[in-house]
Amino acid sequence: MRRVLIYDTMSREARVFAPIAPPRVGLYVCGLTPYAPAHVGHGRTFVVFDVVVRALRRWGYRVFYVQNVTNLDDKLIARAAEEDDDPLQLAERNFTAFRRSMTELGVTSVDYYPFATDYVPEILLQVRALVDRGYAYVADDGSVYFEVAKFPAYGRLSGQKLSQLQPGARVEVDARKRAPEDFVIWKAAVPGEPSWESPWGPGRPGWHIEDTAMTGRLLGARYDLHGAGADLIFPHHESEIALSESATGEAPMVNYWIHVAFVIFQGEKMSKSIGNVLDLQAAIDGVGPGALRFYYLNAHYRSPLDLLPDRSLAEAKEAYDRLAQPAHRIEQILARDGAERSGDPIPSEFAAASDELIDRLDDAMADDFNSREAITLLFGWTRRLGELLEGLDHLSGEGLTALAEPYRWAQEVLGLFGERAPADARDLERVVPVLLAARARARARGDYAEADRIREELGTAGIRLEDGTAGTRWSYAEPH
RNA sequence: GCCGAGGUGGCAGAAUGGUUAAUGCGACGGACUGCAGAUCCGUUUCCUGGGGGUUCGAUUCCCUCCCUCGGCUCCA
Numbered sequence: 001m002r003r004v005l006i007y008d009t010m011s012r013e014a015r016v017f018a019p020i021a022p023p024r025v026g027l028y029v030c031g032l033t034p035y036a037p038a039h040v041g042h043g044r045t046f047v048v049f050d051v052v053v054r055a056l057r058r059w060g061y062r063v064f065y066v067q068n069v070t071n072l073d074d075k076l077i078a079r080a081a082e083e084d085d086d087p088l089q090l091a092e093r094n095f096t097a098f099r100r101s102m103t104e105l106g107v108t109s110v111d112y113y114p115f116a117t118d119y120v121p122e123i124l125l126q127v128r129a130l131v132d133r134g135y136a137y138v139a140d141d142g143s144v145y146f147e148v149a150k151f152p153a154y155g156r157l158s159g160q161k162l163s164q165l166q167p168g169a170r171v172e173v174d175a176r177k178r179a180p181e182d183f184v185i186w187k188a189a190v191p192g193e194p195s196w197e198s199p200w201g202p203g204r205p206g207w208h209i210e211d212t213a214m215t216g217r218l219l220g221a222r223y224d225l226h227g228a229g230a231d232l233i234f235p236h237h238e239s240e241i242a243l244s245e246s247a248t249g250e251a252p253m254v255n256y257w258i259h260v261a262f263v264i265f266q267g268e269k270m271s272k273s274i275g276n277v278l279d280l281q282a283a284i285d286g287v288g289p290g291a292l293r294f295y296y297l298n299a300h301y302r303s304p305l306d307l308l309p310d311r312s313l314a315e316a317k318e319a320y321d322r323l324a325q326p327a328h329r330i331e332q333i334l335a336r337d338g339a340e341r342s343g344d345p346i347p348s349e350f351a352a353a354s355d356e357l358i359d360r361l362d363d364a365m366a367d368d369f370n371s372r373e374a375i376t377l378l379f380g381w382t383r384r385l386g387e388l389l390e391g392l393d394h395l396s397g398e399g400l401t402a403l404a405e406p407y408r409w410a411q412e413v414l415g416l417f418g419e420r421a422p423a424d425a426r427d428l429e430r431v432v433p434v435l436l437a438a439r440a441r442a443r444a445r446g447d448y449a450e451a452d453r454i455r456e457e458l459g460t461a462g463i464r465l466e467d468g469t470a471g472t473r474w475s476y477a478e479p480h
Numbered sequence: 481g482c483c484g485a486g487g488u489g490g491c492a493g494a495a496u497g498g499u500u501a502a503u504g505c506g507a508c509g510g511a512c513u514g515c516a517g518a519u520c521c522g523u524u525u526c527c528u529g530g531g532g533g534u535u536c537g538a539u540u541c542c543c544u545c546c547c548u549c550g551g552c553u554c555c556a
């Protein structure tokens with residue numbers, strides 16, 4: 001099996017990936033708290049992990065990918081109260097919209113999206129275990145807190161020293177705690193809010209324990225990969241480690257921690273609470289899912305990505321369209337005539353180069369998922385195909401398939417170039433050539449007004465024409 | 481204050497102890513075109529935050545300073 005390097009936040013170095021029970025791999029990614037629609041920053045994280053999983057699966061790993069949904073928390077309750085809505089239903093609605101965006105973006109790798117509130121029994125078992133083992137204490141109001149002082153390794157993932165933290169730096173200190181670093185794992189019920197019965201009275205789960213209860217159930221006490229945006233390293237992931245390892249007595253909970261850097265927008269992290277957000281679905285609608293994926297993957301996932309308004313996404317679209325053009329054109333011919341179509345063979349050096357390129361693409365991705373390097377290689381292929389482009393229609397199916405291989409690799413691993421022609425494509429493909437012939441006759445007799453009229457009318461139907469030396473080519477203006 | 485990640489051309493953004501520091505966008509020039517677009521060819525010499533150190537050689541390794549972003553119990 002291919003040697004894969006993965007940068008691990010805990011050890012702060014790229015390590016050779018060695019799953020606990022190969023070829024099986026367990027991956028848990030902290031998903032959305034759907035109190036508001038997802039933004040472009042969220043999209044980055046989930047596209048990155050989609051690519052991680054696609055790559056691992058290509059290399060033979062059987063990945064079980066769980067992405068949780070925090071469908072009940074303070075923000076959801078607050079937002080629902082503002083809108084006179086039910087928090088669980090609000091979460092459900094935003095999550096449904098999020099799933100639709102993910103599907104459009106080609107994020108197909110997630111096996112299971114567990115909802116936190118479906119795991120209350122597991123959560124209560126874990127709270128009970130922590131109380132019984134002396135790691136947690138019950139406050140007067142029935143809330144249960146994890147006592148961080150009982151877990152000396154707390155702070156290892158983030159490098160934080162408890163003595164140096166500034167309690168209350170951003171969030172008010174809770175008077176019910178024994179120490180400021182303690183965190184709530186079971187919140188006593190507030191009238192009017194959703195709650196569940198427990199040995200400590202009615203209440204609802206704290207944030208961190210939702211994840212450890214779910215991972216314990218779905219992935220076991222120890223598993224391979226845990227990912228999320230980098231903002232969750234502290235305190236969330238630190239606390240997950242403390243909870244899981246204290247409750248189960250097994251360590252380490254996770255072998256590789258993968259954290260994705262932020263999208264920077266207007267000089268700061270794009271964030272719902274800051275308010276500098278670009279709606280994810282709006283971005284997909286604006287430039288298309290392929291261009292947005294390209295934008296994300298055009299930087300290494302551990303580098304901050306500077307999103308310039310009105311510029312970065314348009315730039316990504318330009319670049320992506322150029323990169324994708326030979327891919328779409330080849331696939332269009334193959335879809336029309338089939339892979340068995342007869343024609344000229346491709347120059348021999350291209351077939352060998354195609355195989356070699358795919359090897360290099362896999363190498364790039366196996367080096368801590370260097371998608372930027374992979375894209376650079378793909379641009380080299382697109383550039384190289386430039387000389388064959390005009391004569392593409394004369395090539396054999398076998399030759400075209402060889403040329404398409406690197407793009408198919410990109411479709412499989414990066415999720416690019418997967419745009420589908422519109423549903424009415426078959427009808428268009430019968431009609432358009434007739435109109436093109438009419439336009440060619442008009443041009444031949446110098447009737448450019450008629451020629452332009454046909455071009456414009458096809459344009460309104462979403463068909464783009466390009467006159468070249470080998471005749472007029474047409475394509476869908478906005479592939480989706 | 482403490483912890484973490486960074487500072488590379490007009491912009492985005494890779495990589496590397498060693499010939500011209502990728503790739504893309506943009507810009508400029510040219511070919512092609514009825515026009516447009518697309519494509520192709522060429523150009524874009526001056527880019528690795530400051531200062532030390534190690535080295536034959538540093539953008540890369542070490543020290544230090546400055547700056548930016550993030551985290552310090554809301555967050556992808």
